[in-house]
Amino acid sequence: MIEQVRRIAAFCAGDSGGNPAGVWIGTALPDDGTMGRVAAAVGYSETVFAAPLDDGWRVRYFSPESEVPFCGHATIALGAALALERGAGTYALQTNHAQVTVEGAEAGGAITASLVSPPATGSAAPAAIVNEALALFGYTHDDLDPRMPPALANGGAGHLILALKTRAALGAMRYDLDAGRTLMRREGWATIAIVHAESATRFHARNPFASGGVYEDPATGAAAAALAGYLREIGWPATAIDIVQGEDMGVPCHLHAEALPGQGSAVRVSGSARVMA
Known part of the structure; x- marks a missing residue:
């Protein structure tokens, strides 16, 4: 088969x-x-x-x-x-x-x-869960971008979104796979989406996928939908964003996400594909 x-x-x-x-x-x-x-x-x-x-x-x-x-x-x-x-x-x-x-x-x-995508929603993440996730990656609250508070978001699957102030902090992402698996499965998250906004329309992202036994996913369309839906909920100035992902893994990926009009509505996520040998 x-x-x-x-x-x-x-x-x-x-x-x-x-x-x-x-x-x-x-x-x-x-x-x-x-x-x-x-x-x-x-x-x-x-x-x-x-x-x-x-x-x-x-x-x-x-x-x-x-x-x-x-x-x-x-x-x-x-x-x-x-x-x-x-x-x-x-x-x-x-x-x-x-x-x-x-x-x-x-x-x-x-x-x-x-x-x-399915309907995309986002809401503030509880402080205790945020603290646990920050500790997993060795981050502190000073690393977070105050424009995008940590959120629980869903665009077909659940994700925790952590937005960082700097690209350097994103590049330094490290964590223990077993500890990440325990946290993500307990909370029902597909991934933790760690992002940095280079501008209002261009994001860099990394997505630990310990819940599925994968240290990091090089491109995550469900998380892109969740992120765009969350940004719409908080009134982010752009409803369409480009996401660069996989660079830190040596596997460059490009995603485009457009939040459709209406609170809680779907997100269109687009990209190119190639058949592998």
Whole structure:
């Protein structure tokens, strides 16, 4: 069954970088155990499984260690795969908890895709949880950007958002994987999104993904949706942002996120993709 998995990098920076995802497309979804074993064998941060459902697709996402409710980069990879197999278009997806769409297109060898996330929301994070997360990374409150208070945000999956004043502090991010796994699984977070605003429209991000057994994800579309939704909630001056991620891992990734109008509404997350050998 693993032979059916396509390997596609999402949110590429030109012809390089991007976060690899496994994409399995079949006539019916395998059982949970099989999907978990395939995802572990593929070894990427997520593998998406898709099968026809009514006029769309039933999708589920698995990391090497667990199922996740929603994964942005795997959705972008799925959109690229569907565009290559079935042609450019918008495809309806049913996750475990929400209905989303992904649009894929291919022209001249360039593959692009964009997803529309589940509703995106954000609220202030409790002080005790913030203190615990700061201690995990060795940060203090002085490292935080006061324009973006720590928040619990969701754009299909839960994330803690920590905004830092400086790019240097972001580059210095380190943590203990086991301690991070314990914290993230206890709180139900897919990742902790650590970001720095270079400007109102350009962000740098790192996303520890210990909940899925991955030290760091080079591009995280679900966290991008959560971040853009949170920024809309606090009245950030831009509703569309570009996110540079993966640079500190040597895997450059570019994401574009646009918060759609209306409190709690969806976010459109876009990027390019490439098929991996």
